[in-house]
Amino acid sequence: MxxxxxxxxxxxxxxxxxxxxxxxxxxxxxxxxxxxxxxxxxxxxxxxxxxxxxREVLFWGSGTLQEHLVNAVADAPESAAPMDATAAAIESVGALFQERGENARRRQAVIAANAELRERELVKLATLSAALAEALRRRGVAEPAASLAAEAGIAVFKIAFGRWISETGGADLSSIIRESLDELKAVTAGR
Amino acid sequence: MxxxxxxxxxxxxxxxxxxxxxxxxxxxxxxxxxxxxxxxxxxxxxxxxxxxxxREVLFWGSGTLQEHLVNAVADAPESAAPMDATAAAIESVGALFQERGENARRRQAVIAANAELRERELVKLATLSAALAEALRRRGVAEPAASLAAEAGIAVFKIAFGRWISETGGADLSSIIRESLDELKAVTAGR
DNA sequence: CCAATGATGTCAGTGACTGTCATCAGGCTA
DNA sequence: TAGCCTGATGACAGTCACTGACATCATTGG
Structure with missing residues (x-):
């Protein structure tokens, strides 16, 4: 058997x-x-x-995360602008965390409590950013637009995720991501 | 004596x-x-x-860097929008590196050659981002706009710095930063 | 049944980092 | 001047993350 x-x-x-x-x-x-x-x-x-x-034992899942992100970018309609494809990708990743709910919060508590783990988390986010940029390039986005869109997308995710974690109520992560992205657009637009 | x-x-x-x-x-x-x-x-x-x-022995100077950044934000005219104050700050920091020229490149070569050092560099950049966000908040910028502007600013700096380092000719870092920032604006604007 | 494979155990390191106590110069005070 | 305090350093022993080398043993294929 x-x-x-x-x-x-x-x-x-x-x-x-x-x-x-x-x-x-x-x-x-x-x-x-x-x-x-x-x-x-x-x-x-x-x-x-x-x-x-x-440290790595806590971050084994980030490979899967990266695949989701890259696939989501690849699956965005051809007509989608770079930032729209990026937005779609991080929102779909947000939905993943939404499911894991309690587990995500426990894991994040461990990471937040230790500097070495926060350090490693930054590496994982940077790796995600690089993969995202690469996926955008495969859509024909030129540099440095691809890297900038990727960095901006990951920054939005980071901040939205932090807000979601600290929320007591069960707010919707994807919504927070969308709102944060709009805030970023407003801020970079100069006003 | x-x-x-x-x-x-x-x-x-x-x-x-x-x-x-x-x-x-x-x-x-x-x-x-x-x-x-x-x-x-x-x-x-x-x-x-x-x-x-x-690792820290290579990053002792980042404290000074942070002060410059924070002061530059504080010194920006009151009328300046959040992203403009951020832009002014990272451009002035760019000028700092421009002076150090050769030294900056040697140091960066050491960092680029080792994963642990790149990891630590991410921590320093994240710290800069946090300090920048704090400085913006002191200007009255609300959250999450302050954090988003700071993250976006550091992202621009990171990418511009990378391009500057890899340039063979002695291109002007501040100019590259300005160009990258415009690219970011274009990308987040949706087109 | 035997040989190759792969996951594991065992053991002996190296080197980063820490706690603790001793040492010694300069400065302060009686 | 002697006595004392402080601060930077040396000396030393210890823990633990991580690695290399080799042995062990179940599974698999022939």
Whole structure:
């Protein structure tokens, strides 16, 4: 039947789970990789075979996120202006987070509590920006317009996401993103 | 006369100098903190009394940069719209880099060559963005307009700076910033 | 049944970073 | 001048993230 052999399945998933739990219980710095591995029934060495470092275990999902973003840009109608394609993409990504709801907030609480994790989050956002710019270029958008639209889009997402997280009520993330984008247009328009 | 006592003066400066030299000679990863300290005539422990970690030694100047940015925003005429005050600030910072010329390029080469250093650079840019937003708020700009203008401004700076660095000729950074800002306006305007 | 493969364990490092205490110059005060 | 305080440094031991090298063992294909 199933592969129930020497090793329990889904080692990576167990490591992610154990890490998130421990980071929530004691905090990121107070958790050692050895402890994470032990809770997952594995060794420290194996942890580093699955994740490049102690931070990456929290950001494994960002690859999927990037794919969504790129696909959304590619799927935008040909007639859409660069910023409209960008807007459509970040709004659809917003809907993803909307679903994950509680999980997203817990994860974000861990990240917000630690400088090293916030640092890594910036890298992930920069990577998303680069991928977004590349997707726009494939639509024929020239530089530096592609990079600028991408940076602006990610900036809007960052700010809208922060507002959504801090909202007590269950506001709609996509709406916040749309509003923030309009604010950006107003601000850059000079007034 | 001078304090020529037990210790040579300017320990921090000597550490910065030694670190930049070694990072250029062998690369960031291949350099140990012990080596930096030795070249500066100090011990490893003392290095960590001056800099929080091995990366910070390259970013000590960012505090000054932040002051310039904040002052420039504060000095903008009251009548200036948020994005205009932001534009004035990043252009004046651009002039700063223009002066440092060769040094800026050497430093940037070291940073570009290493992922950890690029990561730290993102933190510094995010810090600048936060300070810029704060300065705008002091001008009476409301949220999220202040944060959005700040993020957009830093994004423009980042992209313009990258173009300036990769230019072979000695193009004018302030001009590139101005052009990039106009591009952003065009892109966010929807066409 | 055997060989190749792949995920894991074991072990011995290196090097970044920290806590703690000792040392020593300059300055302040009695 | 002696005594004391302060601040920068050295010396030293320790923790922990991360890596390289090699052994182990289930699965898979022949």
């Amino acid at each position: 199933q592969g129930m052999g020497r090793w329990e399945p889904n080692a990576r998933g167990r490591l992610e789970q154990a890490a998130l739990e421990l980071y929530l219980e004691r905090g990121f710095e107070q958790t050692t990789v050895a402890e994470i591995a032990k809770r997952a029934g594995l060794t420290e060495r194996t942890f580093f075979r699955h994740f490049a470092d102690k | 001078q304090g020529m006592g037990r210790w040579e003066p300017n320990a921090r400066g000597r550490l910065e100098q030694a670190a930049l030299e070694l990072y250029l000679e062998r690369g960031f990863e291949q350099t140990t903190v012990a080596e930096i300290a030795k070249r500066a005539g100090l011990t490893e422990r003392t290095f960590f009394r001056h800099f929080a970690d091995k």
